Amino acid sequence: MFKKLVTLIGLFMVLLCTAQNNQLFEQATEAYNAGDYAKAADFYNSILENGKHSAAVYYNLGNAYYKQNKIAESIYFYEKALLLSPNDEEIKTNLSYAQNMTIDAIDTMPETGLSRLYKNITGKLTFDQWAYLAIGFMMLFVVLYILFYYSNYSTRKRLTFIGSLLAMFFCIISVIFAYVQRSDFDKDQPAIVFSEESLVKAEPNNSSAEVFILHAGTKVNVLDQLDDWKKIKLADGKTGWLPNDDIKMLKDF
16 A cells, blocks of 8 residues: 555656646746747756756757857757757757857868768667667567468568568667667767866866867867866867866766
């Protein structure tokens, strides 16, 4: 009886939280449409504080900050939305608008044709989506194999056998892509510079030589951490050390 009561209370709390987040989302949308972008941002942030993370919330929050001309914040939330929905063209478009308003112009390192092709293919889906696709192909393999086993006609046996082999092949490919995507996701630790002007040092201390300057909104990748400093790398290959407080990690869901 006690377990059932706890389950019912838990279910009630989930439903209550969902209803509250839906109401906050509607209030945020109304505030945004009314031009009160700061209030809309407050509502969206309240949803995040309730533990609800979604591409839609991050995207709308990015829009609210963009309208307030808070470029670093808008880029930060567009990038977080893109992590959850990597193929969303609207997010990519608005992110590019925000990035065009940053000061730093960072060139990307050239990629080989093979590397670009690999990223284009594996990047079509997230590692979770590749994993779900692998499960789908495995189920298809089982169904086709059963049909093959019980088929009495040679033509049907041949087709179901070939189909089951193809399903297994694509299942293995999907598992490999899921593993590769997960490895790349874990290895990559992106962050956005929030300091208006950040001095990048050669070593993790204030007395070290300055190697270059970054400004708010620039995206970096964190390679290492030492005390209150983070070693970062730019898209053009440059590296250096920044104070922890100058950047915000994107994967802090």
